[in-house]
Amino acid sequence: MTTERPGADEPDSGEPDETTAPDPASNGARRSKTRLAARGLGHGFGDGTVLEDISLAVEPGEILAVVGPSGTGKTTLFRLLAMFERPDEGTVEVGGDDVWGLPEARRLAVRRRVGMAFQTRSLFSTTVEENVSYGLRVRRSWSARVRDAVEGLFGREEPSETVEDALRTVGMFDKVGRDAGSLSAGEAQRVAIARALAPDPDVLLLDEPTSNLDPRNTAAIESAMRAARDRGIAVALATHDMQQARRVSDRTAVILGGTCIESGPTDEVFESPDDDRVRQFVEGKLVY
Numbered sequence: 661m662t663t664e665r666p667g668a669d670e671p672d673s674g675e676p677d678e679t680t681a682p683d684p685a686s687n688g689a690r691r692s693k694t695r696l697a698a699r700g701l702g703h704g705f706g707d708g709t710v711l712e713d714i715s716l717a718v719e720p721g722e723i724l725a726v727v728g729p730s731g732t733g734k735t736t737l738f739r740l741l742a743m744f745e746r747p748d749e750g751t752v753e754v755g756g757d758d759v760w761g762l763p764e765a766r767r768l769a770v771r772r773r774v775g776m777a778f779q780t781r782s783l784f785s786t787t788v789e790e791n792v793s794y795g796l797r798v799r800r801s802w803s804a805r806v807r808d809a810v811e812g813l814f815g816r817e818e819p820s821e822t823v824e825d826a827l828r829t830v831g832m833f834d835k836v837g838r839d840a841g842s843l844s845a846g847e848a849q850r851v852a853i854a855r856a857l858a859p860d861p862d863v864l865l866l867d868e869p870t871s872n873l874d875p876r877n878t879a880a881i882e883s884a885m886r887a888a889r890d891r892g893i894a895v896a897l898a899t900h901d902m903q904q905a906r907r908v909s910d911r912t913a914v915i916l917g918g919t920c921i922e923s924g925p926t927d928e929v930f931e932s933p934d935d936d937r938v939r940q941f942v943e944g945k946l947v948y
């Protein structure tokens with residue numbers, strides 16, 4: 661299995677890939693052409709190496725599944741992609757910019773184009789609506805924030821259209837006024853994803869978004885991933901659920917022992933992998 665979408669495993673062009681981006685005329689909505697790429701990423705803690713020489717890319721309008729056994733470094737990788745930490749080696753590129761080579765103000769601006777929902781669900785102790793509008797407030801300009809503050813003084817009866825859209829995408833609009841603390845784990849995860857979607861990011865990073873969730877919440881989250889993909893967002897999903905990777909992703913990258921040993925179209929990775937360890941892993945025969 662060697663076929664790749666053009667440029668997908670070689671994050672070297674720095675330019676949006678016109679061949680893989682959705683046709684703006686086809687959905688009429690947004691069309692970012694921002695790809696997220698990692699090149700030669702290496703990272704460790706103390707004396708231990710966790711990630712070694714990882715190169716992968718997620719293109720606009722696709723879902724990339726990053727799969728691997730527990731402890732193989734998926735969360736560490738996603739934390740690097742989200743720019744929470746600077747990699748020991750290699751680069752993270754958003755829209756062709758090496759993010760750690762940018763002045764801090766520009767890096768923060770780039771970070772705002774990357775939405776994320778991580779395993780540790782961390783909603784604020786306030787309403788669902790306020791949680792989802794938080795990301796918007798962070799992204800907005802100073803003048804828009806002043807306007808928000810003024811509106812806040814007088815109170816707003818209705819959630820903004822953007823918040824409504826994001827909540828509808830995850831099937832949670834009926835909970836808009838609820839206190840976030842009263843939500844189930846699955847509902848909270850859906851709100852966390854709505855919060856990441858509200859600012860209309862170019863890239864969406866989801867780390868194990870459905871672990872320990874029931875089928876209904878899982879289906880809602882998978883549907884939101886597809887909706888984001890169909891809007892042209894580059895979606896990366898870390899999961900240890902092979903069935904989920906097969907259901908939702910266009911391409912899959914397999915991380916074993918802290919390095920990416922194979923990536924390509926999901927069907928090919930699962931049905932005819934090049935590497936025997938990948939075959940054993942996707943068949944559940946490789947125990948780490």
Ligand SMILES: Nc1ncnc2c1ncn2[C@@H]1O[C@H](COP(=O)(O)OP(=O)(O)OP(=O)(O)O)[C@@H](O)[C@H]1O
Nearest residue numbers: 705706710728729730731732733734735736737900
């Ligand atoms: N801050 C840290 N300090 C030290 N070691 C860490 C730190 N974060 C992660 N690790 C170690 O790095 C390795 C990879 O952890 P990581 O959470 O990235 O794996 P994972 O593939 O996401 O696992 P899981 O599927 O269980 O979430 C583990 O051995 C973990 O203990």
